[in-house]
Amino acid sequence: MEAAAIWFHLGPFAITSVVATTWGVMLALTLFCWLATRHLTLDPGPLQTTLEGVVSAIETAIDAVLPGRAQLLLPFIGTLWIYILISNLLGIIPGLHSPMGNLSVTSGLALLVFFSVHWFGVRSEGVRRYLRHYLSPSPILLPFHLISEVTRTAALAVRLFGNIMSLEMAALLVLLVAGLLAPVPLLMLHIVEATVQAYIFGMLALIYVAGAMQSQQNLERNEEGDGNG
Amino acid sequence: MEFDWTTFTLEIINFLILVWILKRFLYRPVLDVIARRRAGVEKTLADAKRIEAEAGEFKQRCERELAQWEKDKEAAQARLREELAAERGRLMAALETSVAEERERRRVLDERRQHDLQRSVEEQGIAQGAAFSARLLSRVATPELEARLYALLLEDLRGLRAEDKRAVAEAAAAPGLQLRVQSAFALDEGRRAELARVLAEATGKTLPVEYRENPELLAGFHVSIGPWILHANLRDELKFFSGALRHAG
Numbered sequence: 263m264e265a266a267a268i269w270f271h272l273g274p275f276a277i278t279s280v281v282a283t284t285w286g287v288m289l290a291l292t293l294f295c296w297l298a299t300r301h302l303t304l305d306p307g308p309l310q311t312t313l314e315g316v317v318s319a320i321e322t323a324i325d326a327v328l329p330g331r332a333q334l335l336l337p338f339i340g341t342l343w344i345y346i347l348i349s350n351l352l353g354i355i356p357g358l359h360s361p362m363g364n365l366s367v368t369s370g371l372a373l374l375v376f377f378s379v380h381w382f383g384v385r386s387e388g389v390r391r392y393l394r395h396y397l398s399p400s401p402i403l404l405p406f407h408l409i410s411e412v413t414r415t416a417a418l419a420v421r422l423f424g425n426i427m428s429l430e431m432a433a434l435l436v437l438l439v440a441g442l443l444a445p446v447p448l449l450m451l452h453i454v455e456a457t458v459q460a461y462i463f464g465m466l467a468l469i470y471v472a473g474a475m476q477s478q479q480n481l482e483r484n485e486e487g488d489g490n491g
Numbered sequence: 492m493e494f495d496w497t498t499f500t501l502e503i504i505n506f507l508i509l510v511w512i513l514k515r516f517l518y519r520p521v522l523d524v525i526a527r528r529r530a531g532v533e534k535t536l537a538d539a540k541r542i543e544a545e546a547g548e549f550k551q552r553c554e555r556e557l558a559q560w561e562k563d564k565e566a567a568q569a570r571l572r573e574e575l576a577a578e579r580g581r582l583m584a585a586l587e588t589s590v591a592e593e594r595e596r597r598r599v600l601d602e603r604r605q606h607d608l609q610r611s612v613e614e615q616g617i618a619q620g621a622a623f624s625a626r627l628l629s630r631v632a633t634p635e636l637e638a639r640l641y642a643l644l645l646e647d648l649r650g651l652r653a654e655d656k657r658a659v660a661e662a663a664a665a666p667g668l669q670l671r672v673q674s675a676f677a678l679d680e681g682r683r684a685e686l687a688r689v690l691a692e693a694t695g696k697t698l699p700v701e702y703r704e705n706p707e708l709l710a711g712f713h714v715s716i717g718p719w720i721l722h723a724n725l726r727d728e729l730k731f732f733s734g735a736l737r738h739a740g
Contacts, residue, residue, distance in 0.1 A: 341514075
């Protein structure tokens with residue numbers, strides 16, 4: 263996979279096609295959401311019904327994993343799902359490449375998930391009580407906890423990058439080898455793969471955050487059980 | 492597969508900005524309208540529950556009122572039955588009184604009718620008796636009986652009481668008075684002369700006498716001195732007898 267082309271420089275920053283595509287996605291999402299949610303009514307039309315269905319589905323999915331915290335996690339997890347899905351589907355359009363085919367992008371998202379896990383964990387229970395779960399059930403496991411934090415973040419970034427990059431590369435190879443119409447089934451597979459990868463990334467992020475918030479609750483529950491015993 | 496720190500950094504910033512944008516323009520408005528709709532639905536449900544509760548309370552109140560109305564109705568029916576029984580008793584008593592009065596009236600009418608019938612029968616009996624007596628006396632009305640009644644007439648004229656004599660004298664004092672003597676059989680001259688003399692003694696003066704034969708008298712005499720009349724015949728005696736019987740009945 264070749265490096266992303268630099269479109270222009272903004273001061274010391276070299277703006278690549280990936281960043282420009284991301285801005286395009288952001289601009290399109292902003293315009294769409296602003297236009298679609300300007301006149302929401304209690305008697306919804308088809309577009310409002312679709313938007314409410316999407317948001318409600320995301321909220322329900324979060325609530326199923328972490329009951330009672332859906333309102334808190336909805337902006338972060340929901341944006342992950344929407345952004346990754348749209349970015350993945352951009353790869354279908356000829357001439358455009360999915361930003362998720364760039365390791366810098368997926369690494370950035372993975373790093374955000376990494377910090378979000380700790381942010382929500384600390385926000386939920388406080389620094390000291392959150393950090394205590396690294397010593398549970400035994401301080402001996404602290405190195406393994408730390409290694410797990412790093413490796414799962416790296417896996418998160420590499421999994422999404424590898425799948426999308428390989429998907430686009432496979433489509434390109436098939437197009438070069440078999441002609442114009444042969445990649446059509448592969449493009450249909452691209453839609454499924456893009457959706458699945460977005461879902462996996464968002465769901466893993468949700469599970470990590472939920473683990474950070476629930477691990478503290480489990481620790482407290484265990485301590486309460488020991489105290490009662 | 493190159494790692495570009497600029498892209499990495501900008502993607503982080505871009506994503507955080509996108510989170511804010513979607514939260515501002517998508518999640519919050521949509522969640523707000525869902526919350527408003529949910530609040531409306533809950534309000535509608537609460538209103539429905541409140542209305543249901545009010546309806547239940549109203550139903551219970553209606554049932555209580557219906558039960559009270561049933562009690563009132565039964566009490567009113569009981570009172571009506573008592574009033575009807577009292578009214579029926581009163582009407583029955585009035586009817587019995589009316590029937591008793593009617594019975595008494597009918598009894599009185601029957602008694603009167605019976606009395607009238609009895610009286611009619613008695614009158615018929617008296618009339619028949621009188622007719623029978625008349626027929627019987629007509630058969631015994633002979634000149635001998637006439638002679639006997641003539642003797643009784645003379646005896647009565649001679650034996651008048653003082654007040655009778657005064658009455659006869661007053662009757663005979665009428666100017667132009669003519670005495671009338673009716674007899675069942677013809678009187679001979681001797682008896683006529685003797686009777687005229689006795690009448691003159693009774694009246695105190697001599698008055699012309701008209702003699703006339705009247706077979707209806709059966710036997711005997713009928714003497715008229717003005718308004719004063721002396722009956723000495725079977726017909727008048729039978730009349731007196733019948734009248735006496737009627738008055739006695």
